Amino acid sequence: MRKSATAKSVSGLITVALLAAGCATSTPGEMSGGNGHAAAMSAGAMSTAPTSTTPASTLRTTLNALLGEHLILAAAATGAALDGRGAEFKAASATLDANSVDLARAIGSVYGTEAEEAFLPLWRRHIGFAVDYTVGAATKDAAKQEKAVNDLIAYTQDFGAFLQSANPDLPKSVVAELVKHHVVTLKEVIDAQAAKDYGRAYAAQRAATAHMQMIADPLAGAIVKQFPSNFSGNPSAAAASLRITLNVALREHVYLAGSATNAALGGRGAEFKAAAGALDGNSVEIARAIGSVYGTEAEEAFLPLWRRHIGFFVDYTVGVATKDQAKQDKAVTDLIGYTQDFGAFLQSANPNLPKAVVAELVKHHVVTLKAVVDAQAAQDQSKAFTAIRTAAAHMQMIADPLAEAIVKQFPERFMASAR
Numbered sequence: 001m002r003k004s005a006t007a008k009s010v011s012g013l014i015t016v017a018l019l020a021a022g023c024a025t026s027t028p029g030e031m032s033g034g035n036g037h038a039a040a041m042s043a044g045a046m047s048t049a050p051t052s053t054t055p056a057s058t059l060r061t062t063l064n065a066l067l068g069e070h071l072i073l074a075a076a077a078t079g080a081a082l083d084g085r086g087a088e089f090k091a092a093s094a095t096l097d098a099n100s101v102d103l104a105r106a107i108g109s110v111y112g113t114e115a116e117e118a119f120l121p122l123w124r125r126h127i128g129f130a131v132d133y134t135v136g137a138a139t140k141d142a143a144k145q146e147k148a149v150n151d152l153i154a155y156t157q158d159f160g161a162f163l164q165s166a167n168p169d170l171p172k173s174v175v176a177e178l179v180k181h182h183v184v185t186l187k188e189v190i191d192a193q194a195a196k197d198y199g200r201a202y203a204a205q206r207a208a209t210a211h212m213q214m215i216a217d218p219l220a221g222a223i224v225k226q227f228p229s230n231f232s233g234n235p236s237a238a239a240a241s242l243r244i245t246l247n248v249a250l251r252e253h254v255y256l257a258g259s260a261t262n263a264a265l266g267g268r269g270a271e272f273k274a275a276a277g278a279l280d281g282n283s284v285e286i287a288r289a290i291g292s293v294y295g296t297e298a299e300e301a302f303l304p305l306w307r308r309h310i311g312f313f314v315d316y317t318v319g320v321a322t323k324d325q326a327k328q329d330k331a332v333t334d335l336i337g338y339t340q341d342f343g344a345f346l347q348s349a350n351p352n353l354p355k356a357v358v359a360e361l362v363k364h365h366v367v368t369l370k371a372v373v374d375a376q377a378a379q380d381q382s383k384a385f386t387a388i389r390t391a392a393a394h395m396q397m398i399a400d401p402l403a404e405a406i407v408k409q410f411p412e413r414f415m416a417s418a419r
Contacts, residue, residue, distance in 0.1 A: 050414035052403040054233025057240035060220035061247050061396070066103045067212040068248055069392065072255045073099055074127065074186060075205045076385075078134045079193045083268075091381035095389055100124060110223055110230075111166050122162055126155050126179075130186060137194040152183045169222035178215050185211050198274035202259075206278055209252060213244070239407045239414040246399035249286045254392040256282055257369065262376050262384070265321060293406055294349050305345055309338045316370065320377045332370070339363045352405035361398050368394050 077092035100123050108116025129151045136144030160176035185208035192201035217235075224231040234240065256279040263272035291299035312334040319327030343359035368391035375384035407414050 050237070050239045050407055050411055051233075052239040052243040052407050052414075053400070054231075054235075054237075054240065056220070056224045056231045056233035056235040057237070057243055059223060059231050060217060060235045060240060061243055061400075062106055063216040063220050064213055064244050064248055065251060065393075065396070066099060066106060067216045068209050068251065069099050069255075069389075070096070070103065071182075071186065071209045071212050072205065072252070073385075074130060075189050075193075075201075075208070076255075076259070078130070078190050079201070081131075081134055082138055082190070082193045087379075088381045091385045094382070095385040096127065097124070098389070100127070110227070115166060118162070122159060126152060126159070126183075129155060130183075130190070133187065134190055134194075137190055149183075149187070152187075153180060156180045156183065163219070167222045167226050169225050170219065174218075178218070181211060182208070182215065196270070198271045199277065202256075202274045202278035206252075206281065213248065217244075237414070239403070242406060242414070243400060243403040245289060246286075246403050247396055249282060249289065250395035250399045251392045253279070253282050253286065254369065254388060254395055258372050258376075258384075258388040258391075261317065261373050265317075265373075265376050293410070298349055302345065305342065309335065309342065312338060313366075313369075317373055320373055335366045336363060339366070350405050350409050352408050353401075357401075361401070364394060365391070365398065 073092060073096040077089055077096055080086075080089035080092055100120060104116045104120035104123065107119045129148050132151070133145055133148035136142070136146075136148055156176040156179040157172070159179050160170075160172035160174070163170040163175045164172040185204065188204040189201055189208055192198075192204050220235050224233075224235050256275060260272055260275040260279050263269075263275050287299055287303070290302065312331050316328055316331035316335070319325070319331055339359040339362040340355070342362050343353075343355035343357070346353045346358045347355040368387065371387040372384055372391055375381075375387050
């Protein structure tokens, strides 16, 4: 394909993907200026003021982040395997295992090294059964698929028993049922991927990702109840829920954006279209979350501002695809300039969000997502998955300050359930 044709094709695909990505970064209200607001309070007021940063909230955020990421990476691995993209499957699988190790460490930080060492092989076992099912789907081996499903269902009992042994507030039957639903929703993703029904696959992936909160939240709540002195605060407080909502949505934004650019750069049009649609669904949800705080007028003002930045990212992606260094350089310059406008926009909505701080956080988001696109274009799958995990983790540096700035701006909305 000639250079001009490549540019046109990639531009058309990436434009839609990044338009969807737009709203998500907007959420990034990377405002860390909440401290000034707090300082203005009296010592007594500070002790009762609602906050999204309690230890209980942090535990809930960590578990939601890791379990949601587990689902997304598992889907990336099975999708690559079913499509015969060996190098991508290997990289996705390695990243999925790194997520498993981090999840085991999170469990170990609560229950100790022995529990961590017992959890990791148990967790890996269910991933192995999912791989068996994927192989069965790829080879149309119904017997293999059926055995894998039976193994997964049996596994839910073992996992339920493990968690109940660690925490009496996690009944085996309840845990098993929640994990069973995880198994079923992941199976739906794999089935759709095997059928090359990408629209259904990405819809199923989003539903399965959302379900992981039904595991993370009860787990966090049970741990807080078991060790209240270690995890102060109410994990179900409105401020904590706002923090979770922003973190989950912004992390998903990065992964869906990466899926869309990966499919576009790989020339997989049908998959790209589905990923872009899923990404747009994520963006709409984030935009609505912002609108629910600041109103329709702010939401409507945000969209064209964000779309301008998306255009710059489209320019960069096309420059990478066509090896046009001048185009890449101009796009990067435009993106850096844009961060100032975006910082001013968020500061105008919330005085706890200094323009300079917001601009710097958005700049880091741009840089980390740029690294993903660069690695994808170079077909360095290992680097691409490492980069996207880094980019997704960075979104907490946006979501957390945004949540706290909103809580401090509207304390009356979050006071009732603060404790």
